[in-house]
Amino acid sequence: MQQGSGHTLKAFDEDIERLRALISQMGGLAEHAISEAMRCLVQRDTEGALGIVQDDKKLDALEVETERRAVQLIALRAPMAGDLRDVVAALKISGVVERIGDYAKNIAKRVPLLENAGKIEPLSLLPEMARLASGMVHDVLDAFVARDAEAALRVCERDDAVDDFYDSIFRALLTHMMENPHNIGQSAHLLFVAKNLERVGDHATNIAEMVYYAATGQHMADRPGKSPKL
Amino acid sequence: MDMKEKMPITPVTPVPTPSAAIAAEAHEEGPSTVQAHQPEPSKLRSGSAAPAIEVSQEASAGPQVDTGRDPKMSANDVSVFYGEKQALKDVSIRIYDDLVTAFIGPSGCGKSTFLRCLNRMNDTIPSARVSGRIELDGQDITSPAMDVVQLRARVGMVFQKPNPFPKSIYENVAYGPRIHGLSSSKSELEGIVEKSLKRAGLWEEVKDRLHESGTALSGGQQQRLCIARAIAVDPEVILMDEPCSALDPIATAKIEELIHELRGRYAIAIVTHNMQQAARVSQRTAFFHLGELVEYGKTSELFTIPRQQRTQDYITGRYG
Amino acid sequence: MNSIAAVATVTRWTGEAMQNRLRRRYRSERLFKLLGLLAVGVSLAFLAFLLVTMIWRGAGGLTLDFLKASDSTDPAMAGVWGALKGSFLTIIVTMVLAFPVGVLSAIYLEEFASRNRWTDLIEVSINNLAAVPSIIFGLLGLAVFLNFMHLPRSAALVGGLTLALMTMPVIVIAGRNAITSVPPSIREAALGVGASKMQVVFHHVLPLALPGILTGTIIGMARALGETAPLLMIGMRAFVATPPGGISDPATVLPVQIFLWSDEVDRGFVEKTSAAIIVLLLFMLLMNGLAIYLRNRFERRW
Numbered sequence: 001m002q003q004g005s006g007h008t009l010k011a012f013d014e015d016i017e018r019l020r021a022l023i024s025q026m027g028g029l030a031e032h033a034i035s036e037a038m039r040c041l042v043q044r045d046t047e048g049a050l051g052i053v054q055d056d057k058k059l060d061a062l063e064v065e066t067e068r069r070a071v072q073l074i075a076l077r078a079p080m081a082g083d084l085r086d087v088v089a090a091l092k093i094s095g096v097v098e099r100i101g102d103y104a105k106n107i108a109k110r111v112p113l114l115e116n117a118g119k120i121e122p123l124s125l126l127p128e129m130a131r132l133a134s135g136m137v138h139d140v141l142d143a144f145v146a147r148d149a150e151a152a153l154r155v156c157e158r159d160d161a162v163d164d165f166y167d168s169i170f171r172a173l174l175t176h177m178m179e180n181p182h183n184i185g186q187s188a189h190l191l192f193v194a195k196n197l198e199r200v201g202d203h204a205t206n207i208a209e210m211v212y213y214a215a216t217g218q219h220m221a222d223r224p225g226k227s228p229k230l
Numbered sequence: 231m232d233m234k235e236k237m238p239i240t241p242v243t244p245v246p247t248p249s250a251a252i253a254a255e256a257h258e259e260g261p262s263t264v265q266a267h268q269p270e271p272s273k274l275r276s277g278s279a280a281p282a283i284e285v286s287q288e289a290s291a292g293p294q295v296d297t298g299r300d301p302k303m304s305a306n307d308v309s310v311f312y313g314e315k316q317a318l319k320d321v322s323i324r325i326y327d328d329l330v331t332a333f334i335g336p337s338g339c340g341k342s343t344f345l346r347c348l349n350r351m352n353d354t355i356p357s358a359r360v361s362g363r364i365e366l367d368g369q370d371i372t373s374p375a376m377d378v379v380q381l382r383a384r385v386g387m388v389f390q391k392p393n394p395f396p397k398s399i400y401e402n403v404a405y406g407p408r409i410h411g412l413s414s415s416k417s418e419l420e421g422i423v424e425k426s427l428k429r430a431g432l433w434e435e436v437k438d439r440l441h442e443s444g445t446a447l448s449g450g451q452q453q454r455l456c457i458a459r460a461i462a463v464d465p466e467v468i469l470m471d472e473p474c475s476a477l478d479p480i481a482t483a484k485i486e487e488l489i490h491e492l493r494g495r496y497a498i499a500i501v502t503h504n505m506q507q508a509a510r511v512s513q514r515t516a517f518f519h520l521g522e523l524v525e526y527g528k529t530s531e532l533f534t535i536p537r538q539q540r541t542q543d544y545i546t547g548r549y550g
Numbered sequence: 551m552n553s554i555a556a557v558a559t560v561t562r563w564t565g566e567a568m569q570n571r572l573r574r575r576y577r578s579e580r581l582f583k584l585l586g587l588l589a590v591g592v593s594l595a596f597l598a599f600l601l602v603t604m605i606w607r608g609a610g611g612l613t614l615d616f617l618k619a620s621d622s623t624d625p626a627m628a629g630v631w632g633a634l635k636g637s638f639l640t641i642i643v644t645m646v647l648a649f650p651v652g653v654l655s656a657i658y659l660e661e662f663a664s665r666n667r668w669t670d671l672i673e674v675s676i677n678n679l680a681a682v683p684s685i686i687f688g689l690l691g692l693a694v695f696l697n698f699m700h701l702p703r704s705a706a707l708v709g710g711l712t713l714a715l716m717t718m719p720v721i722v723i724a725g726r727n728a729i730t731s732v733p734p735s736i737r738e739a740a741l742g743v744g745a746s747k748m749q750v751v752f753h754h755v756l757p758l759a760l761p762g763i764l765t766g767t768i769i770g771m772a773r774a775l776g777e778t779a780p781l782l783m784i785g786m787r788a789f790v791a792t793p794p795g796g797i798s799d800p801a802t803v804l805p806v807q808i809f810l811w812s813d814e815v816d817r818g819f820v821e822k823t824s825a826a827i828i829v830l831l832l833f834m835l836l837m838n839g840l841a842i843y844l845r846n847r848f849e850r851r852w
Contacts, residue, residue, distance in 0.1 A: 356665065382741060405745075463743060
């Protein structure tokens, strides 16, 4: 269903656009946090990591603001149909994006803990995984802006790649740990980092489902996918 | 090291909280197989939670859903012409017992015209011509077997501007039963008047002044008096043509609550300009546009996932 | 708003030009009020003149004997009782015939008849009838009631019939207006409850239209009371010494009596004429008052 022409009340259009702009802004911040966190991890940049942790507060503030605007919109404009689904989707997506930011913060927090570690082989796999995950976030938010249900569906399909990455990194880290008990500490951290990135991918698919619902009013059918592994 | 593992967010309809609105929704929702072409709601991500919710809703569901039910009134390909101008084009719709059906649409779309077809009030307009078939309990309302006076007693009407007779409150309510011979004694008639005024929620306010003129009441009271008057002849269907448009918000709320109470006894059809009112008060909504019936369905669905672009445009305020 | 614009706005409303305009408006309003008062005054002046003249001339003749006695050739003995009784009987006949026929016609034409060329023609005809000079009705009465039907000449019956023909169109017109002015919402409300057409008309429309109908009746009755020409045509010009016993006895009416007396040569009748005029005016006032009382009593607010 198209949104068609604008509302007779122009202010209504403005309110909705401002809400959606907030979501885009949050998305940009979250994406940036993920890529920055990965860079700091690879380059052992403790200063940068601290910066990411601080910046997460901005994301939290935006979420509060989004919630406030959404509630106001519902109370004052009594949105119906597509508009209502848009607002509810925006509300929920803001919460998910804030959680994605939290994962990036979590990754950044581990950077100081790996400062003194030496070279870790499996580490080289992580940047690619991060690129995939943050790419999913980027694309799903583009789909949100465009109200494109098809694009949202395509994002969901990429989660399998992220899951596969997780599986490989898991095995590689296990092997690394078994080679040398000294490595267990660092590897454990990296394991959690990988897990966080995998969760980011899952959250991106959650957002995709919300975008799909807002656009069509239907729920996404179950994706044909691999059986869940560990 | 925070390891907050939050539950995945799923677009599940919220678990019913004990609020009136949700309870009402659960009360009338049943298995959602209303129209054949509506796609089945797909299985949700967090598999187990959803069916449990649906089961509980089903268990508390009240009236049955529409398929397999006989409609109280049905219209088939009804068209109305005022002289040369066509006001309604081939409207087909069903009105069910125990449900409030709302007709919405912009000005001049034909919703009031259609409402007036249901009790043949359009007969009073010389230039009006009605074609198509309208049935009450399966019987054609234009057939000789159905007396129009009787029809109008069985299908009552409440108008936009409250129009009590310029008689006493008692007389207003007693007039209908009297002319139809519904009571055999004065005390019986008084009983009918009291019952009707009680059902209309007006008894407490007027029981001590039944002899006063009906036109001396406030707007909201007058409208409830008109509703009592319609109820007094024991109708099966009540038609309401924008009953609250001349009333203030408090009077409107009282009437809406009254409609909710009356729903169990009568089939109600209400024409309204106010979409929020249609959303609050009805279980089925029909959207009219330029004399056509554009969309008809459950109120909860029409206002959240309308199927027609025109409906979406109208209810989101993108019309015109 | 900056101060310059503010000042401009203030001067627009308080400046010289606006003040002049306002003064002119009030002046023309006062002038109009004065003219209206003058118009009322002029008409009242004529009426007052008539009343004063009549009272001055005739008050002396308003004795009980005058009221009790019938007409006679001797001015000292003449009285209005006969004429009064004749007028009364004639009016009764007129009302009994014109009111039901007029009201029922109005109801039928307004509520039941379909709108087509024929009903339009009828409406035009009735409107025209109301404007026909009364003497034509007199000729009609002469031709139909006296020459064709051979009813007793100069009887209150014939006078009543003739006046009824004259009054009926007035009642029909007033009735139709009154019925049209009943708001359609009342009709719809009654129909909505399941009332039949007859019930709507007689239980709801008619009671609300009654004040208007009675007003029309008052107008018609006032006209009939004062009619002279048609009654002259049907023969109520003869000298009638005994008051009429019933509607078929020869009678005369008050206006005709006044006319006859005013024709008399004898000076003694001047006072009688004036006295009779006063009586006629009082009679009319009484009947109008009664009708207005009845109308007010039936008036309902809707």
